[in-house]
Amino acid sequence: QKEVEQDPGPLSVPEGAIVSLNCTYSNSAFQYFMWYRQYSRKGPELLMYTYSSGNKEDGRFTAQVDKSSKYISLFIRDSQPSDSATYLCAMSTNNAGNMLTFGGGTRLMVKP
Amino acid sequence: ETGVTQSPTHLIKTRGQQVTLRCSSQSGHNTVSWYQQALGQGPQFIFQYYREEENGRGNFPPRFSGLQFPNYSSELNVNALELDDSALYLCASSFPTSGGADTQYFGPGTRLTVL
Numbered sequence: 026q027k028e029v030e031q032d033p034g035p036l037s038v039p040e041g042a043i044v045s046l047n048c049t050y051s052n053s054a055f056q057y058f059m060w061y062r063q064y065s066r067k068g069p070e071l072l073m074y075t076y077s078s079g080n081k082e083d084g085r086f087t088a089q090v091d092k093s094s095k096y097i098s099l100f101i102r103d104s105q106p107s108d109s110a111t112y113l114c115a116m117s118t119n120n121a122g123n124m125l126t127f128g129g130g131t132r133l134m135v136k137p
Numbered sequence: 138e139t140g141v142t143q144s145p146t147h148l149i150k151t152r153g154q155q156v157t158l159r160c161s162s163q164s165g166h167n168t169v170s171w172y173q174q175a176l177g178q179g180p181q182f183i184f185q186y187y188r189e190e191e192n193g194r195g196n197f198p199p200r201f202s203g204l205q206f207p208n209y210s211s212e213l214n215v216n217a218l219e220l221d222d223s224a225l226y227l228c229a230s231s232f233p234t235s236g237g238a239d240t241q242y243f244g245p246g247t248r249l250t251v252l
Contacts, residue, residue, distance in 0.1 A: 123185065
């Protein structure tokens with residue numbers, strides 16, 4: 026069993042929909058939680074970072090962390106075709122810049 | 138763009154050969170990490186260098202080795218290439234901050250194909 030599980034998709038939604046992306050994990054020592062977006066043939070780009078449990082909002086993006094359930098989510102409001110990409114969750118035990126453990130990624134397609 | 142550059146963009150090697158991949162960190166970043174991303178999977182941590190010293194390593198064999206230079210650029214070396222080494226190799230740079238999180242900035246990656 027992988028430390029971080031993520032549904033690979035693909036997830037196809039119409040433009041304007043609310044998208045929910047999720048990851049589960051098994052290592053209770055994870056404290057830092059991140060979401061990256063990766064376009065085809067590009068490196069991952071940091072979208073959201075959260076420390077411990079709680080919510081964080083940035084524009085159309087909201088990240089949620091529930092450490093008691095070992096479950097994290099990323100919500101995208103008013104999805105756009107430009108949001109079509111692979112979304113990767115990542116976690117770290119001691120520092121967000123140190124030895125990230127990634128999920129396998131969810132491929133999202135937003136159709137006009 | 139993140140300011141992290143990698144070279145070459147892609148290359149093809151045969152099994153048993155050796156390869157060196159290069160990374161130039163974002164200006165001012167003294168920490169570099171390398172990740173391997175197989176097709177359709179998430180990146181896997183290989184190792185991290187801080188001020189020219191390895192300070193963390195993932196579950197990769199010793200034939201994966203690295204260097205960080207005084208200007209904080211970095212190399213990833215892989216000896217005795219195997220078919221399963223075919224992947225996108227990502228370099229990420231960051232600058233440690235006390236009491237906070239380091240944002241890692243990823244380069245575009247080097248696509249390695251082993252035949």
